[in-house]
Amino acid sequence: MSTKVPADTPLRMEPPISPGAEPFWEATRECRLVLPWCLACERPFFYPREVCPLCLGTAIAWRPATGTGVVYSFTIENRPATAGFSMGKPYVVALVELDEGVRLMGNIVGCPPEKTEVGMPVSVTWEALSDGRHLPLFEPRREENAR
Amino acid sequence: MAGLRGAAAIVGVADEVSPTGELGSSGRALEAAVIKQALDDAGLTLADVDGVCHSASSMGLAEYLGIHPTFTDSTNTGGSSFEVHAEHAAAAIAAGLCEVVVSVYASTPRSDRRDGKPRRRPDLGVNNPLVDWELPYGLRLPMAPYAMAATRHMAEFGTTSEQLAQIAVSTRAWAGLNERARYRQAITIDDVLASPMECSPLHLLDCCLVTDGAGAFVMTSAARARTLAKPPVYVLGAGTCHDHSIISQMPDLTTTPGVISGANAFAMAGITPSDVDLLMGYDSFTITALLHLEDLGFCAKGEGGPFVEDGKTAPGGSLPMNTNGGGLSYTHPGMYGMFLIVEAVKQLRGECGERQLESPEIAVAHGSGIVLSCMSTLVLGTEATR
Ligand SMILES: [Zn+2]
Numbered sequence: 266m267s268t269k270v271p272a273d274t275p276l277r278m279e280p281p282i283s284p285g286a287e288p289f290w291e292a293t294r295e296c297r298l299v300l301p302w303c304l305a306c307e308r309p310f311f312y313p314r315e316v317c318p319l320c321l322g323t324a325i326a327w328r329p330a331t332g333t334g335v336v337y338s339f340t341i342e343n344r345p346a347t348a349g350f351s352m353g354k355p356y357v358v359a360l361v362e363l364d365e366g367v368r369l370m371g372n373i374v375g376c377p378p379e380k381t382e383v384g385m386p387v388s389v390t391w392e393a394l395s396d397g398r399h400l401p402l403f404e405p406r407r408e409e410n411a412r
Numbered sequence: 413m414a415g416l417r418g419a420a421a422i423v424g425v426a427d428e429v430s431p432t433g434e435l436g437s438s439g440r441a442l443e444a445a446v447i448k449q450a451l452d453d454a455g456l457t458l459a460d461v462d463g464v465c466h467s468a469s470s471m472g473l474a475e476y477l478g479i480h481p482t483f484t485d486s487t488n489t490g491g492s493s494f495e496v497h498a499e500h501a502a503a504a505i506a507a508g509l510c511e512v513v514v515s516v517y518a519s520t521p522r523s524d525r526r527d528g529k530p531r532r533r534p535d536l537g538v539n540n541p542l543v544d545w546e547l548p549y550g551l552r553l554p555m556a557p558y559a560m561a562a563t564r565h566m567a568e569f570g571t572t573s574e575q576l577a578q579i580a581v582s583t584r585a586w587a588g589l590n591e592r593a594r595y596r597q598a599i600t601i602d603d604v605l606a607s608p609m610e611c612s613p614l615h616l617l618d619c620c621l622v623t624d625g626a627g628a629f630v631m632t633s634a635a636r637a638r639t640l641a642k643p644p645v646y647v648l649g650a651g652t653c654h655d656h657s658i659i660s661q662m663p664d665l666t667t668t669p670g671v672i673s674g675a676n677a678f679a680m681a682g683i684t685p686s687d688v689d690l691l692m693g694y695d696s697f698t699i700t701a702l703l704h705l706e707d708l709g710f711c712a713k714g715e716g717g718p719f720v721e722d723g724k725t726a727p728g729g730s731l732p733m734n735t736n737g738g739g740l741s742y743t744h745p746g747m748y749g750m751f752l753i754v755e756a757v758k759q760l761r762g763e764c765g766e767r768q769l770e771s772p773e774i775a776v777a778h779g780s781g782i783v784l785s786c787m788s789t790l791v792l793g794t795e796a797t798r
Contacts, residue, residue, distance in 0.1 A: 340559035
């Protein structure tokens with residue numbers, strides 16, 4: 266079902282930059298996906314925050330992520346959450362488990378919504394935000410991108 | 413674990429709903445009206461109340477009522493807030509902090525929409541992970557997180573849309589026996605599957621209603637309860653657990669923290685699932701109720717689909733669930749947990765008319781808040797179970 270959307274309606278609500286997440290968003294300016302790692306636990310965590318959610322440590326290093334993972338779960342939203350989203354067309358909201366073991370939300374793009382499956386290999390792709398940052402999305406992993 | 417077993421009892425309940433889905437009053441006036449009904453039910457007056465629970469503003473409520481409570485609780489865990497209030501109230505009464513506690517809820521989203529009032533949105537605030545990491549993806553709330561739980565359950569365990577639909581069908585059959593329910597006409601699995609797909613795999617009829625509604629309970633000590641108007645309904649066990657706030661942080665989308673809240677509440681009560689005569693399990697969506705059946709131990713993890721298939725939660729079945737017609741067909745003003753308690757108490761007292769179970773002694777009210785985030789389980793029982 267399509268909704269008529271005025272041309273000037275923003276497609277997305279753009280994310281703010283909360284404390285602890287600055288390096289994440291800085292890297293997205295160059296379309297790089299980085300993850301916060303706790304140096305004490307030697308583990309990545311997500312979402313970014315000022316302290317490690319496992320040990321409350323504050324020694325955090327930002328390391329590049331492979332950008333590949335699999336769909337943990339998803340839903341096809343047939344009616345947009347906000348009027349302008351996806352220009353009123355059905356879209357996929359998914360939880361993706363990255364190879365590093367953290368889970369994050371994203372839209373699945375680059376394939377018809379109904380082709381999305383749990384366990385589907387995906388890789389990160391980017392959508393430009395208005396301030397030069399990019400928002401990470403995911404698309405089905407193509408053979409040449411697979412490790 | 414002895415805990416709170418039998419220390420306190422619910423002695424008054426009331427709820428206000430309408431088959432039209434709309435009520436004629438709202439806000440504090442509606443809260444006051446339903447408190448009055450619950451106090452009348454108990455044979456108590458406002459002067460007896462020395463504890464107040466409200467999911468947003470226990471202080472504002474007490475001021476409006478003109479009372480000066482010594483126990484106050486504004487805990488908000490979404491739809492499970494009122495099970496948490498009952499747990500806290502029982503603990504406060506057992507500890508001697510207060511003697512008579514009132515918890516109340518009123519919300520009128522349906523008539524607000526009719527009157528063109530702006531939809532009440534939760535304050536998103538600043539540094540809110542939901543805004544940073546989920547809303548930019550067009551996440552439709554509250555439906556999409558539950559849909560993702562259903563997708564995962566289907567992929568992991570082979571659960572089908574037909575099995576989820578059976579929960580809506582069985583619950584509607586209960587609503588057919590309740591003249592106050594919003595929707596009473598019987599539905600079939602095909603009706604559910606033919607209703608619009610909202611967030612796959614959830615159809616419109618897999619989703620709870622949007623109605624006005626209000627409810628209240630009054631709790632006091634076991635000793636005082638025996639002197640009052642109605643048979644006491646004892647708090648035999650209580651447990652609460654939350655393991656995330658936003659869906660991308662939920663450790664396992666097929667297992668809720670009800671595993672822990674339920675086990676703790678059942679252990680405190682000294683019961684097992686086979687002792688339960690009535691399950692009031694928060695049915696915001698069909699998948700929510702299915703997860704409760706597994707996580708509370710009525711069936712094994714992954715077996716919820718086959719478990720509900722034969723209609724055992726419907727009238728005449730071996731595990732009556734949501735006998736008022738549930739959030740799916742009775743009422744759902746936004747935070748439905750209060751209505752679980754009201755129905756459980758009325759069933760244990762034998763006040764449910766056509767849908768009354770035969771001499772139930774133990775009922776479970778299992779609240780679910782936010783996006784499968786906070787589970788709170790109450791085990792309630794009659795005098796015979798104390
Ligand atoms: Zn750490």
